[in-house]
Amino acid sequence: MLDRVLLRNEPDKVREAAENKGEPCPIDEWLELDEKRHQLLTETEDLRKRRNELSKEVSSLKREGIKADGQIIESRDIGKRIGSIEKDLNVTYTRMSELELYFPNIPDTDVPIGRDETSNQIVKTVGEKPSFDHAPLPHWEILGGLLDQEASGSIAGSNFILLRGWAAWLQRTLISWMMDFNFRAGMEEIWLPFIANRESMTSTGQIPKLEYDMYHIEKDDLFLVPTGEVPLTNIYRDSILQEKDLPIKIFGYSPCFRREAGSYGKDTRGLNRVHQFEKVEMVRMVKPDNSEASLTEMTYHVGNMLELLGLSYRVSLLSTGDLSFAAAKCYDFEVWSAGQEKWLEVSSVSNFRDFQSRRGMIRYKPSGGGKPRYVHTLNGSGLALPRIMAALIENGQTESGKVALPKILAERTGIKVLG
RNA sequence: GGAGAGGUGGCCGAGUAUGGCUUAAGGCGUACGCCUGCUAAGCGUAUGAGAUUAUAUCUCCGAGGGUUCAAAUCCCUCCCUCUCCGCCA
CATH class of the missing domain: 3.30.930.10 (Bira Bifunctional Protein; Domain 2)
Structure with a gap:
């Protein structure tokens, strides 16, 4: 498996290595998914952050015996949104991991280039x-x-x-x-x-x-x-x-x-x-x-x-x-x-x-x-x-x-x- | 194959009955510093992993689902380890 940072920043290197090894290289699909994943991840993390805050509020209010219905309703709603984004994120991530298993290792620079x-x-x-x-x-x-x-x-x-x-x-x-x-x-x-x-x-x-x-x-x-x-x-x-x-x-x-x-x-x-x-x-x-x-x-x-x-x-x-x-x-x-x-x-x-x-x-x-x-x-x-x-x-x-x-x-x- | 007990950071181990002041106690190990006339002891500080959006945030307590506003903790499925029994070289 190759470093994700390498896949992201130097896709040409990956492409070239695969070509020299005569392997297929699904890097373009991977790059697209990576961008999507990044977007979805940012979104869920913001939502999670909010939910964590609400959770703390609920917990401290309950300890003082105060009702926290507003927080619970908001949190329930956030939970649903997280759920649906996460589904999408999971599909994206799973596909990326699958693709990553197909990128061949990059040959050292002193390895002769040749077909066979x-x-x-x-x-x-x-x-x-x-x-x-x-x-x-x-x-x-x-x-x-x-x-x-x-x-x-x-x-x-x-x-x-x-x-x-x-x-x-x-x-x-x-x-x-x-x-x-x-x-x-x-x-x-x-x-x-x-x-x-x-x-x-x-x-x-x-x-x-x-x-x-x-x-x-x-x-x-x-x-x-x-x-x-x-x-x-x-x-x-x-x-x-x-x-x-x-x-x-x-x-x-x-x-x-x-x-x-x-x-x-x-x-x-x-x-x-x-x-x-x-x-x-x-x-x-x-x-x-x-x-x-x-x-x-x-x-x-x-x-x-x-x-x-x-x-x-x-x-x-x-x-x-x-x-x-x-x-x-x-x-x-x-x-x-x-x-x-x-x-x-x-x-x-x-x-x-x-x-x-x-x-x-x-x-x-x-x-x-x-x-x-x-x-x-x-x-x-x-x-x-x-x-x-x-x-x-x-x-x-x-x-x-x-x-x-x-x-x-x-x-x-x-x-x-x-x- | 049957019965039981378990799986928590590099390692050990508490927490699970009663879900929320756990950002997982404590110890070992490791790193740095102090002290010390000597490969020791002591004291102090730090110390899980991953992700990008990095003075921050999120995720991760065997794996995956579920319940819930909230899960290490409750429920389901699976995997693995140990003990005893059965079978067997």
Whole structure:
């Protein structure tokens, strides 16, 4: 959500941001309503003021045992007028709040302007792509029956994952390693609910824009979380923190549920795009001045993880057209997948500035006193499992169809080769 | 699922029976000042949030409705928390 003062005073900025992000922008309707609201508000406040005065008069007259019929009649009349204006005001206000949920966040000034991912800026590329004496296979061929699509299909449907044997073991091992890595980096570990209510989904920005892509439990109006970002960020919804509590650095594991409606046929083989994937997510709440530095710090952290796993990767600064609705700036991490010969996105690290905190009313009280301020929120995957699995399996494959584990996992588990 | 008790400012907590001198007591915490020869104690002052029309006004006591001249207080609906019972990994 954007600041109302900004909407009111700099509508052009809002318009431009929406256009660069390729989002609709109902700012003109909003501005009209804002003016109307202002008028109605002034009117009711004057009336209320008068009614409060009358109330006091009635109360003191009654205490002295004097009749106050005149005041009561006037007040009754005012009450009716307030009632009718308020109805109008409510309609106006409700519509404005609705519209406000559709204004996308404004990209930072250093975000490249562009229509889609072709305008993303590759910031750096790290590590060597592995070379092979044989033609490397895609992960689904190496996995074979260990990726049991017949079973997952009959249990849930297409594009759900069922892993067997060492593939299942590898996933569990990776989750555990990632959790430990983040834990040792000093973040607080959180175990989360994997279901979130409508308010939570709205405050992080998945609703209303992406509601159709969420799994919804109608009976209870609850949603399966599309990312750990939702429960992690909403821990602090509607709260006022102390400045000394910041920065808050938390992480947690969650499965991520996405309907992926409308993405049929695109990159859907194997583990590339599925309805439920596992992810370890990091979230931070920081003072506004520190969010830029925090973003940088988080990208280093993610880069470290990929390097430890021995994966070559590249980092892109997303252009406005590829930037998500709620983000102000985002770096994507992609690892090289030798069997498919392409880059796979495994982490997004984003700064949301005060966009989510305003929706979710996450604030802090400055230690020098003064009004509560919105925190800045950031999040990043550390890391998303299926594509890490795919890359590790493809990049570590041997000619005999086995998979060599990266050193960090081999040392951790005592197992060097899978298969 | 059943029964009961609750939800009041950053936190704790009074106020609800009897609607109006509540602009929500008091405490904790925080900030500033004083005192103090020492990371303490004491004293004083300030301190809920939001809105624009800003030395002011209005709104907000879980959410939404209703009754009333007037609602934290009465009525209705819903949500959440706790305790006990039931069911269950």
